[in-house]
Amino acid sequence: MPTKLEAVIAACDMVTPYGAGTDACWNGILSGRTAVSRLSRFSTSAFQSGYAATVEGLKYLKEDSLVMQMFRLLFVNNSFSLPEDMKFILATTKGEIDLLEKKFLTGKGDAGKSNPLHLLNKLSKLAGVNDSGIIISAACASSSAALAQAASMIRSGRSDCVLVAACDSVTEFVYSGFSSLMALDKSAARPFDKERSGLSLGEAAAYALVMSESRAKKEKRNIIGRIAGWGLSDDANHMTGPSRTSDGLIMAVNKALKSARIGEDGIGFISAHGTGTVYNDAMEMGAFHSVFKKTLPVYSVKGAIGHTLGAAGLVR
Numbered sequence: 001m002p003t004k005l006e007a008v009i010a011a012c013d014m015v016t017p018y019g020a021g022t023d024a025c026w027n028g029i030l031s032g033r034t035a036v037s038r039l040s041r042f043s044t045s046a047f048q049s050g051y052a053a054t055v056e057g058l059k060y061l062k063e064d065s066l067v068m069q070m071f072r073l074l075f076v077n078n079s080f081s082l083p084e085d086m087k088f089i090l091a092t093t094k095g096e097i098d099l100l101e102k103k104f105l106t107g108k109g110d111a112g113k114s115n116p117l118h119l120l121n122k123l124s125k126l127a128g129v130n131d132s133g134i135i136i137s138a139a140c141a142s143s144s145a146a147l148a149q150a151a152s153m154i155r156s157g158r159s160d161c162v163l164v165a166a167c168d169s170v171t172e173f174v175y176s177g178f179s180s181l182m183a184l185d186k187s188a189a190r191p192f193d194k195e196r197s198g199l200s201l202g203e204a205a206a207y208a209l210v211m212s213e214s215r216a217k218k219e220k221r222n223i224i225g226r227i228a229g230w231g232l233s234d235d236a237n238h239m240t241g242p243s244r245t246s247d248g249l250i251m252a253v254n255k256a257l258k259s260a261r262i263g264e265d266g267i268g269f270i271s272a273h274g275t276g277t278v279y280n281d282a283m284e285m286g287a288f289h290s291v292f293k294k295t296l297p298v299y300s301v302k303g304a305i306g307h308t309l310g311a312a313g314l315v316r
Helices: 022-031 066-076 097-106 116-127 142-156 172-180 213-218 247-260 278-291 309-315
Strands: 007-016 087-092 134-136 161-168 204-212 225-227
Touching: 007 022, 007 066, 007 142, 007 213, 007 309, 066 116, 066 161, 066 204, 087 116, 087 142, 087 309, 097 172, 116 134, 116 161, 134 142, 142 161, 142 204, 142 225, 142 309, 161 309, 204 213, 204 309, 247 278
Parallel strands: 087 134, 087 161
Antiparallel strands: 007 204, 007 225, 161 204
């Protein structure tokens, strides 16, 4: 059996509605100023809400998709080298869905290029990855699952370096879907607030370089954080609605604690999914109260940058 190795984060970066860079996002959140604002990218007159958190300067229905425009900001301005032998995981819900929209709304372009496999290939070239890569598309758990997959590859010895990239964007197709579910807040999301009434959509692109600690130290890379443990589960409850009993999340948290070999005393705070919808927030708090006997600080970044879908787990 291979020796179990610890997975660490050796590099990361992101583009969020606060701008390019992790510092821009961090400082934006600390400022108390939400990035959710009136949406002007397309008409929202037929939808439940008119608000979202979007990245300034992106061009809609143009040659490059919204997510590719964000990734170009990330990788072109990259100040450090990415290993050529790294494995590659792409996490996304809808990827370049605006290419499909472009074909139907303007008659231009190739709708087939909205297939996530095309995005995977383009990002491999942009980041200089030799690995053919895999795609994880598990709704808003996509990038969390991708990080767990990367850490599992490190711990099992199957790889010592994995690049995880995640993205999603605010498009008319995505917006209309959440509006039809009556899931959008009419202004800005208020996670865990007693008056919460829905989520705010957001967009982001991000990546994290996950390495074994030994390789990171050998290459003198700055260790930003560690992936101590992880846990995945499924409510098996409803296509969009969470379990009222919190069973799935309770199972996932307990798996994560077991994987990390730590108990309740090893947890200092919880970065929650915190969408701002009535049932999701209640389900999460039910799980936290069930698993943890002490009171822990809980927060969500979605009131600041919106729900970034497939990128949400990696950004937070």
